Amino acid sequence: MLKIGHEVVRPGMYVGDAEVTIPVPEELETVPGIPLNNREVDWYAREYPLETQNITERASRDWANSIRDTHVEMREIRKEHDNLNRPLIMAARLTGDQEPTGTASGEDVTEAIKAKCRELGYIEVGITAYDHRYTYQSKKDWVLFPHAICLAYEQDFEPTQTIPSVDAEIVHSSTYRTEGAAGLEIAKFIQGLGYRAQVHSPNDNTGPYIPMFVNAGLGSLGACGYLLTPHVGSRCRIMIITTDANVTHDSPVDYGIHAFCQVCQVCVNRCPGRALMRDKVWWRGIEKHKLYFKRCRPVMARYLGCGICMKVCPIQKYGMSTVMTHYAETGQVLGKGTHDLEGYELEGKGYFGPGELPVFEREFFNTMPNGDTENWAFENLKKQATEAGGAVSDEMIAEFKQQLETGLSQSRDNIGMMEMEDYI
CATH class of the missing domain: 1.10.287 (Helix Hairpins)
Incomplete structure (x- = not known):
C-alpha cells in the first residue's frame, strides 16, 4: 500500500449520487492544477496569440473533410449534426447582448447556478476567472464577462467503448448538441437572477477551455491532450458560460494525474499514429505532454475520427477514484496490458491488442497539407x-x-x- 499524500472529495456524478473520494499517493503529488510559468504564458499570449485550427490549419481541415466524406454514413451524420447544431450556435452568439430578465439581489449566486447546472445534467461544474490569454485572435472582441462557468457533460459509456466507430461519432455529436441546448437554459436562468450571461458554444469555441477547467478544479490535462475529469476522464464534452454574476471562484486541485500519466502511458503506447509524446515538455509556459498534430489528423480523417486515446484511458473507463485506489493498493495501472482496456479495431486494418500497432506507409502522413x-x-x-x-x-x-x-x-x-x- 502506497502512502497517501492527500484525498480529494468530489460530489457524485449526478444529483443524488454519493460523494467520491480520490486518494492521491504521495509519490504522485505535484501542484494544484498544472505546473506553469505565468510570465511565459503572458509572453506567448501577447507575441503569438492563439488561433483556431479551423483557420490556421484550413488546408488540412478541408483535406480531412474530403477524406471523411468518402464514408457515406459519416458524411450524413455530420450534415445532420450541422443542420441541428447551427441554430444552437446562432442562439449562443446572441446571448451576450441579452439583458437580464430579473433583478439582482446582490447575494452570491454560486450555489444556485451550480444546482441548476447539475439539474440539467452536467456532471462537472466549476467557476473561475475567464483567462483572456487563451482567447483565439479572431474572438478577441467577443468575450464580454469576467467569470467562466465551466461545464462538462457526459458522453454515453457504451458507444464510446466502440471507438473508432460510427456509433461513437453519433454520440460524440449528439452530446455536443445536448449540452449546447442546456447551456442556453443556464443563460436564461442567470438572466432571471438579474445578471448577464454569454454562452460559448462547444462547437464555436472562443479558445481552448481546458486551462480554465483546470483552474476551476474540475480535472487535469492528460497525456492524451484531453481534460481528465474525476468521474469519466476524457469521456465528456466541455463548454463555458461567461457571466457578470456575483459568484465565488473555485480553486485548482492536485488529482495526482500530472504524475500518473507519466506512469500510465497507455494512450501513448496505443496511439495508432504515434502522435502522443512519451515525455513532457514546456510549451507556451505549461509543462505538458505535447500532441503531434501531423501524425494525429491523418488517422482521424481516415478512421472515423479515431479517438483511441480516449477509449484506452483507464480514467475514462473506470473512473479516477477506482483507478487511483487500485494504484495506491498495488502500484499498478488498472487495466494496463489487457484487451478489455487496450484493444481496438481499425476499419480495413483489423484488431490490435496490447502491444500491437498498425503500420502505415510514409505517404499516409506526408500527403496531408499543412497551414492555411x-x-x-x-x-x-x-x-x-x-x-x-x-x-x-x-x-x-x-x-x-x-x-x-x-x-x-x-x-x-x-x-x-x-x-x-x-x-x-
Whole structure:
C-alpha cells in the first residue's frame, strides 16, 4: 500500500449520487492544477496569440473533410449534426447582448447556478476567472464577462467503448448538441437572477477551455491532450458560460494525474499514429505532454475520427477514484496490458491488442497539407518550381492563382464554413 499524500472529495456524478473520494499517493503529488510559468504564458499570449485550427490549419481541415466524406454514413451524420447544431450556435452568439430578465439581489449566486447546472445534467461544474490569454485572435472582441462557468457533460459509456466507430461519432455529436441546448437554459436562468450571461458554444469555441477547467478544479490535462475529469476522464464534452454574476471562484486541485500519466502511458503506447509524446515538455509556459498534430489528423480523417486515446484511458473507463485506489493498493495501472482496456479495431486494418500497432506507409502522413489554404498554395508552387529546376510555368501560376483565390474567398467563421457544406 502506497502512502497517501492527500484525498480529494468530489460530489457524485449526478444529483443524488454519493460523494467520491480520490486518494492521491504521495509519490504522485505535484501542484494544484498544472505546473506553469505565468510570465511565459503572458509572453506567448501577447507575441503569438492563439488561433483556431479551423483557420490556421484550413488546408488540412478541408483535406480531412474530403477524406471523411468518402464514408457515406459519416458524411450524413455530420450534415445532420450541422443542420441541428447551427441554430444552437446562432442562439449562443446572441446571448451576450441579452439583458437580464430579473433583478439582482446582490447575494452570491454560486450555489444556485451550480444546482441548476447539475439539474440539467452536467456532471462537472466549476467557476473561475475567464483567462483572456487563451482567447483565439479572431474572438478577441467577443468575450464580454469576467467569470467562466465551466461545464462538462457526459458522453454515453457504451458507444464510446466502440471507438473508432460510427456509433461513437453519433454520440460524440449528439452530446455536443445536448449540452449546447442546456447551456442556453443556464443563460436564461442567470438572466432571471438579474445578471448577464454569454454562452460559448462547444462547437464555436472562443479558445481552448481546458486551462480554465483546470483552474476551476474540475480535472487535469492528460497525456492524451484531453481534460481528465474525476468521474469519466476524457469521456465528456466541455463548454463555458461567461457571466457578470456575483459568484465565488473555485480553486485548482492536485488529482495526482500530472504524475500518473507519466506512469500510465497507455494512450501513448496505443496511439495508432504515434502522435502522443512519451515525455513532457514546456510549451507556451505549461509543462505538458505535447500532441503531434501531423501524425494525429491523418488517422482521424481516415478512421472515423479515431479517438483511441480516449477509449484506452483507464480514467475514462473506470473512473479516477477506482483507478487511483487500485494504484495506491498495488502500484499498478488498472487495466494496463489487457484487451478489455487496450484493444481496438481499425476499419480495413483489423484488431490490435496490447502491444500491437498498425503500420502505415510514409505517404499516409506526408500527403496531408499543412497551414492555411493560401500558404499551402504557395508551398505547392515552390515545390513544383523546384522539381522543374527553378522554372515557373504559366500553368503553375494559373494553378497557384486559382488556389489563392479559393483560400481568400473561404469563410473564417464557423457558421460560414457550415454553409459552405463544410463541418465543424
